Amino acid sequence: MEPDGASRHPPKRRVPPRLAEPHPLFDDTSAGGGPERGYRAPPAPPPPAFLAQPVSSLAAAYGASLATQGRDIVDRNLDRFLPVGRLKYYFAVDTVYVGRKLGLLVFPFLHSDWQVRFQDTPVAPRFDVNAPDLYIPAMAFITYILVTGLALGTQNKFSPDGLGLQASSALAWLLLEVLAQLLALYLGAGPTALAPADLLAFAGYKYVGMILALLAGLLFGRAGYFAVLSWCSLTIFVFMIRSLRLKLLAEPAAEAVPVRGPRNQLRMYLTMGMAGAQPLLMYGLTQHLLT
Structure with missing residues (x-):
């Protein structure tokens, strides 16, 4: 027989001790957090002291010095060929002058006194009206481009x-003409009273006749074009001869004696050549614009 206590209190089972979890192979970094989780790159070291402000200031100062020197070189060379300070002189025109100058370009036979007046300076x-200017050549060049667009549009050939x-x-031919004249004068004529801006002005006057010829061609066809051209x-040939003759044959300030002999003859040939080139350029720059 079993004792009474055994029936009332059944024996307790022994639970084996819980095995400890093995150590994980990797740390759990999914939760983020503290400095012990994950990997952080070490902070970048500060730049060396010699690469700081003094070097950048030195580079900026050196760059500013180079820019100043380059600007001075450009200004000196530009002033030799096209004096920027004298451009005001070439654009000192008014309405009366423009009207008289255009009449002189179209009807030079009615003009007798071609000498440029001086008061210490021109x-x-x-x-x-005999003084060269750059206002009429500049406006005539722009107008020539506009008339060119009109001529191309009438033939359904216009495009930007x-x-x-x-x-x-047209601009390339103009610059090439002026450079060729400068080279010819430098090699054959010696010092003259002609400045590069004067040559640019005289070379630009032919655009007035080119505009008139193109407009006549648009209105009256090829016959009108050739008549006006x-x-x-x-007229441009006569104008150039009478204007350049006084400039080329005048005594330049650098010479103490008058120009005589072979050099004088060479300057006459240069005058004829510069004047004779104007009709050829006028025809070459306009004839292809009309059918």
Whole structure:
């Protein structure tokens, strides 16, 4: 028989001790947090002291010095060929001067006195119709480009690229003409009273006749074009001869004796060549614009 206590209190089972969890192979970094989790790159070291402010200041000062020197070189060389300070003289015009100058370009036979007046220096163009200016050549060049676009449009050939090509070509021929004249005068004529800005002005006057010839071609066809071009070619030739003759044959300030002998003859040939080139350029820059 079992004792009474055994029936009332059943024996307790022994629970084996819980095995400890093995040590994990990797730390759990999914939760983020403290410095012991994950990996952080070490902070970047500060730049060396010699790469700090003194070096950047030195580079900026050196760059500013180079820019100043380059600007001075450009200003000196530009002032030799096209004096920027004298540009005001070439644009000192008024309405009366422009009207008289255009009449002189179209009807030079009615003009007798071609001498440029001086008052220690040449007087401004608005006081002397014989003085060269850059206002009429500049406006005539722009007007020529506009008339070129009109001529191309009447033939259904207009395009921005085509108009830009015409403008670039006309400008290139103008600069090439002036450079060729400067080279010819330097090699053959010696010092003269002609400045590069004067040559640019005289070379730009032919655009007035080119505009008139193109407008006549648009209104009256090829016959009108050739009639007006012939007249304007003759007038620009006479205008250039009478204007350049006084400039080229005048005594330059650098010479103490008058120009005589072979040099004088060479200057006459240069005058004829510069004047004779104007009709050829006028025809070459306009004839392809009309059908």
